[in-house]
Amino acid sequence: MQDQNKFNYIIQQADNCLILGQRLAEWCGHGPVLEQDIAMTNISLDLIGQARLLYQYASEIQEEGKTEDDLAYLRDAWDFKNVLLVEQPNGDFGKTIFRQFLYDTFSCFFYEELMKSTDERLASIAAKSHKETLYHMKWSGDWVIRLGDGTEESHNRIQQSVNELWSYKDEIISINSVDQEAEKAGYGVSLELIKNKRNEKIKAVLEEATLSTPESDYAHKGGKEGTHSEYLGYILADLQFLQRAYPGNQW
Amino acid sequence: MVISKSQIEEILDEVKDPEIPVISIADLGILRDVKVNDDGFVEVVITPTYTGCPAMMEIERDINNALKKEGINDFKITTVLSPAWSTDLMTEEGKARLKEYGIAPPNPSNEEDIECPNCGSYNTKLVSQFGSTACKSLFKCNDCLEPFDYFKCH
Structure with a gap:
């Protein structure tokens, strides 16, 4: 291994992308209308693309002759370092939208900062991904406003999702030892900086959507250390089935 | 005789976007560079449109086939991310x-x-x-x- 901390740092974000991409893909063929079905699977594809770029780089740092596929298909739940937010179930369309919005408001500012990474490869992955997350944040933000400021039914339902997901919003900007070391070394970003920008964006959109902000700032944590909710096991069972049942199988 | 850069570009003009078969990868901006060194070794540099674009693998295969069809076997295809692709x-x-x-x-x-x-x-x-x-x-x-x-x- 060239750099254990850099590997861990990349895996955190790669796992966020892969798991959320998988969750969104569950909507394929089930979207409320065709256009939004396509939107969700488009975003899913972008996320899986970003995950691939990150896993490819991580596997090179790992120097064990493994590939991106090994990292995606052959690790266990405790090896995954995604935040709990991205593994939360899709729920109704509003819940998927709000989960997406919480993620997009992180990833957009995260990649914006990561573009300044001292690691050129990470900086170029970030520049590429940032362009995509701008679309995603526009889409999810517009929908939060439309549902919140929509009918009584849509307002109540997305408010319910806001309340349910609120305690999952802050793990993604919580700082662990991997983040600390990455920032110190120069290839990582300042999560403190991202937190402020992100909070402002969330506040502005919720206001426009006429949605109220839950009072408690309690945050569920554990995903970044590999302690997950029961949902991740089921996601991986689906995602990894083929490689587990038929090891080494290829297209 | 060493093959020239423009000859390679001419061959690659036949490689189209698999999703939009009327536009070549050069016109789309996916083909970033073609390098030919003194020994005639060819490097084709491409860049993805979107990170998850499923056409990229197919495009690589098409480049591979187009060059081999013309008897060019000494080449490699490199993917670069930076600067990121843009519709410009x-x-x-x-x-x-x-x-x-x-x-x-x-x-x-x-x-x-x-x-x-x-x-x-x-x-x-x-x-x-x-x-x-x-x-x-x-x-x-x-x-x-x-x-x-x-x-x-x-």
Whole structure:
């Protein structure tokens, strides 16, 4: 291994992308209308693309002759370092939208900062991904406003999702030892900086959507250390089935 | 005799985007560079449009096949991410071909008023930011009533 901390740092974000991409893909063929079905699977594809770029780089740092596929298909739940937010179930369309919005408001500012990474490869992955997350944040933000400021039914339902997901919003900007070391070394970003920008964006959109902000700032944590909710096991069972049942199988 | 860069470019002109078979990878801006060293070793540099673009693998295979068909076996294909692909890299000819094919080309100066590629009307409406592929959004023409794809600025 060239750099254990850099590997861990990349895996955190790669796992966020892969798991959320998988969750969104569950909507394929089930979207409320065709256009939004396509939107969700488009975003899913972008996320899986970003995950691939990150896993490819991580596997090179790992120097064990493994590939991106090994990292995606052959690790266990405790090896995954995604935040709990991205593994939360899709729920109704509003819940998927709000989960997406919480993620997009992180990833957009995260990649914006990561573009300044001292690691050129990470900086170029970030520049590429940032362009995509701008679309995603526009889409999810517009929908939060439309549902919140929509009918009584849509307002109540997305408010319910806001309340349910609120305690999952802050793990993604919580700082662990991997983040600390990455920032110190120069290839990582300042999560403190991202937190402020992100909070402002969330506040502005919720206001426009006429949605109220839950009072408690309690945050569920554990995903970044590999302690997950029961949902991740089921996601991986689906995602990894083929490689587990038929090891080494290829297209 | 060592093959020249322009000969390689001519061969690669036959490699089209698998999703939009009227536009070459050069016109689309995916083909970033062609290098030929003194020994005749060829390097083809490409860049993805979107990170998850499923066409990239197919494009690599098509480049591979096109070069081998012309007897060129000494080459490699490199993918670069930086600077990131942008619709600004698309050539004017590429844009014209898109329009002919029925896809509205990217319009960086004004993404609100998009011309319908079927009837030329500007009385069009965005239906969805996400279209049939990651690089396109879906529009509808209010005059001829036809839906169409718009290759969005990126």
